[in-house]
Amino acid sequence: MLPAAEAEAKILDLVSLPVNAEQVPLDKALGRILAQSIPSPLDFPHWDNSAMDGYAVRHADVQGASAENPVALTLTETIPAGRSPTQPVDPGQAARILTGSMLPTGADTIVIQEVTRREGEQVLVLETPEPKQFVRHQGSFCRAGDPLMGAGLLIGGPELAVLASAQCLQVPVFPQPRVAILSTGDELVRPDTPLQPGQIVDSNQYALAALVRQAGAIPVPLGIVADQPQALRTAIQTALAQADVIVSGGGVSVGDYDYVDEILAELGATLHIRSVAVKPGKPLTVATFPAVQGSAPLYFGLPGNPVSALVTFWRFVVPALRKRSGLATVWGPGFVPAVTRHVLKAGGQRETYLWGRLTPTSAGYEFELASGGHNSGNLINLAGTNALAIVPVGTTRVAEGETVQVMAIS
Ligand code: AMP
Ligand code: MG
Numbered sequence: 001m002l003p004a005a006e007a008e009a010k011i012l013d014l015v016s017l018p019v020n021a022e023q024v025p026l027d028k029a030l031g032r033i034l035a036q037s038i039p040s041p042l043d044f045p046h047w048d049n050s051a052m053d054g055y056a057v058r059h060a061d062v063q064g065a066s067a068e069n070p071v072a073l074t075l076t077e078t079i080p081a082g083r084s085p086t087q088p089v090d091p092g093q094a095a096r097i098l099t100g101s102m103l104p105t106g107a108d109t110i111v112i113q114e115v116t117r118r119e120g121e122q123v124l125v126l127e128t129p130e131p132k133q134f135v136r137h138q139g140s141f142c143r144a145g146d147p148l149m150g151a152g153l154l155i156g157g158p159e160l161a162v163l164a165s166a167q168c169l170q171v172p173v174f175p176q177p178r179v180a181i182l183s184t185g186d187e188l189v190r191p192d193t194p195l196q197p198g199q200i201v202d203s204n205q206y207a208l209a210a211l212v213r214q215a216g217a218i219p220v221p222l223g224i225v226a227d228q229p230q231a232l233r234t235a236i237q238t239a240l241a242q243a244d245v246i247v248s249g250g251g252v253s254v255g256d257y258d259y260v261d262e263i264l265a266e267l268g269a270t271l272h273i274r275s276v277a278v279k280p281g282k283p284l285t286v287a288t289f290p291a292v293q294g295s296a297p298l299y300f301g302l303p304g305n306p307v308s309a310l311v312t313f314w315r316f317v318v319p320a321l322r323k324r325s326g327l328a329t330v331w332g333p334g335f336v337p338a339v340t341r342h343v344l345k346a347g348g349q350r351e352t353y354l355w356g357r358l359t360p361t362s363a364g365y366e367f368e369l370a371s372g373g374h375n376s377g378n379l380i381n382l383a384g385t386n387a388l389a390i391v392p393v394g395t396t397r398v399a400e401g402e403t404v405q406v407m408a409i410s
Contacts, residue, residue: 001277003393004315004351007284010272011316012331014288015323016295023170026163029155031216032173033326037147041166043139048103051134055094055116055123056107059131070117070124079104094123103135110134152328154216174326177217180239181208184232184251184260185304188224203379204249204309208302211313215321217245227257236267236299240289244297245324247317250304252283260301261285269299276316277393279350280308280376284316298324306379311353311388314409335390338365338406344398346391358387358406367406386410 002010021035050056057073065071073094079085085104089095094111095104112134115127142148148162155163155171163171188202189195202224209219220243225235232251239246251260252274264271264287273286285301300317302309319331338358346352356369367389372381388407391398398404 001275001282001350002273004276004278007273007276007278007286008316008319008332011286011320012323014272014286014296014298015320017323018174018326019294020175021172022175024173026160026169026171029163029171029173030160032155032171032176033216034149034151034153034155034159035172035174035326037150038163038166038168040142040144040146040148043144044141044165045136045138047138049136050097050099050101050103050110051136052110052112053098054110054112054114054134055125056089056097056103057094057109057111057125057129058089058091058106059109059129061091061094062109062111062125063128065125065128067126070126072119072122072124075121075123076104094125096123108132108135150328152326154327177245177321177324178220178243179212179217179245179247179321180220180222180243181205181212182222182225182235182239182246182248183304184225184227184248186227186257188250190224203306204302204304207306207310207379208247208249208313211310211318212247212321215318216325217321227251227259229259229263232259232263233267236263240297244295245300245317245321246297247300247302247313249302249309252285252301252303254283264299264301276312277350278312278315279347279352280305281312281315281353282350284312286316295324303376305376307355307382308376310382311355311376314388314407315353333407335405335407336365337403338367338387338389339363340367340369340389340398340400340402340404342367342369343400344369344389344391344404346396348394348396351393352391353388353407354391355382355385355388355409357385358408365406367404 062071076087076093076095078096079101081100089104089106109129111125111129117124183202183205189199191201209221212219225231251258269287269289271287275282276284281303283303287299288296302312322331344354358365370381370385390405
């Protein structure tokens with residue numbers, strides 16, 4: 001049994017970063033990963049402009065200005081946002097300016113309106129400003145030709161704003177990994193089928209497709225596969241033709257009908273991991289198929305128990321998908337220390353994950369264990385949770401009020 005951290009490192013080693021890029025329209029780029037660095041087509045800001053509502057002045061004119069000795073300047077014009085100034089500011093003059101408006105030539109400083117007084121066509125400056133105060137200089141945020149953003153960045157709201165501002169209408173992104181999902185088991189039926197004794201609904205198919213999508217990849221749901229070697233062989237071959245990552249649930253333990261590892265070997269896959277020291281989830285198969293166009297298709301054989309399938313997906317498949325997606329950094333899960341509000345118990349042999357809720361507090365975070373049985377087959381109390389508390393190998397009990405590492409899962 002491989003320790004969890006070693007399994008994660010080994011899996012990440014097996015995953016290659018994407019090399020190809022595709023173009024998507026700007027309004028479809030949310031959640032995608034930038035495939036190339038984007039050079040700025042223009043200076044940001046595009047021109048010197050005002051950061052405040054006030055008056056554009058020449059600093060030399062207002063040195064020594066104070067409430068007792070105000071400096072009177074003659075107004076030239078009002079410069080609204082979206083228009084160019086029509087005349088320079090000459091010595092003894094000022095222009096009324098609004099936030100974001102272009103600075104007129106001659107002016108080098110903004111005096112905020114709060115320290116002025118209007119008197120007809122004149123403005124009285126009642127305080128000496130710092131030189132260049134409240135001027136945003138052309139190119140001070142980014143110069144034309146310099147990179148705006150680098151490859152490997154996840155595109156969210158701020159990144160879309162930058163792309164839109166740079167008028168980048170077609171965005172180069174990495175292709176999303178396609179993830180085939182197979183559920184193995186003779187007991188499984190679709191949710192629209194009336195249940196016969198001994199049958200259960202293939203709930204993993206839905207949960208795993210959702211997690212694949214949340215990880216930024218494309219789920220390819222391939223349905224239920226019977227516990228027969230030939231059915232499994234055909235399903236894996238179908239999956240290989242349609243996806244670059246395959247996730248199957250069930251059939252990886254040592255039961256009489258657990259054929260996954262055997263069929264993988266037969267189909268020419270290399271088995272890298274067969275079990276990991278985690279609970280839930282000990283049986284976990286990780287294999288690769290011979291590379292097609294540079295990247296080797298990856299196979300994750302997850303345990304079938306609903307909680308085990310999801311926990312192993314969060315812990316081991318998500319990092320692999322993040323790397324395969326082309327994210328530049330932070331593939332692994334995030335762990336935060338949290339104070340547990342309940343006693344946490346574990347066997348001590350395997351890294352143990354207990355599900356519950358992580359809540360921010362004034363001092364950091366606290367963890368509340370989900371009520372009900374912590375059994376890998378109990379999918380009911382997993383609903384509504386947002387985190388897994390981790391009890392490390394060698395620890396059998398964490399007392400209430402102690403700090404544990406917690407992995408966020410949503
Ligand atoms: P297995 O790993 O195939 O031995 O399955 C372990 C347990 O998980 C069994 O009780 C299965 O019935 C259950 N199980 C397997 N696959 C699924 C699935 N796709 N959805 C829900 N439960 C499953
Ligand atoms: Mg099974």
